């Protein structure tokens with residue numbers, strides 16, 4: 001299975017995003033398009049980034065009634081993204097409905113991934129705000145198992161949980177891990193973080209890196225540093 005570094009392009013418009021991607025000549029990075037960019041630039045941004053030769057993780061984190069998720073996933077699948085996601089908190093039936101939507105595509109379907117707990121959520125805020133009183137590692141493993149039961153391809157989780165998820169759900173169940181920071185970098189609002197090197201050692205399949213690359217003085221150098229640390233290239 002291909003491991004890779006995915007850049008979170010959290011920009012507020014197509015122009016900024018395409019100008020940023022123009023910096024990358026030799027190696028076309030895997031790109032994550034999230035809510036901010038999708039809502040500001042519209043669905044066409046997915047087609048434009050794909051046309052430039054990038055793989056796309058369309059990170060819209062769907063969470064709604066199963067019927068709405070099924071139909072929305074079918075629409076998003078037609079945009080040509082390589083990875084789509086939804087919240088495991090929507091229950092197994094919602095995840096199954098999402099997979100049905102994705103499978104309506106003729107030919108290769110995108111990977112469908114579940115969000116467990118956001119990496120900005122720590123155990124204290126999960127217990128206090130959501131009244132989920134179990135340890136966060138148990139909650140993530142349980143949500144991961146639910147995603148596997150629903151037939152999904154993997155989960156988004158903290159790199160701190162990647163190893164446990166592989167032990168629970170199997171080594172082929174994908175772990176996509178944000179919350180990545182360089183040893184010498186700012187943490188920002190992320191609470192549970194790891195370096196690219198540590199994420200590789202922990203068994204992450206894909207790392208998602210935003211500000212450490214997009215806000216770097218030299219984004220290409222920061223990206224290549226991530227690739228080197230994570231993939232050993």
Ligand code: C5P
Pocket residue numbers: 008010034115116117118119120156157158178179180188190208209210211212
């Ligand atoms: O800038 P930074 O590296 O913190 O960006 C992380 C990206 O990963 C953001 O786009 C954020 O929305 C996303 N993400 C996350 N935690 C999750 C799921 C997605 O940080 N559990």
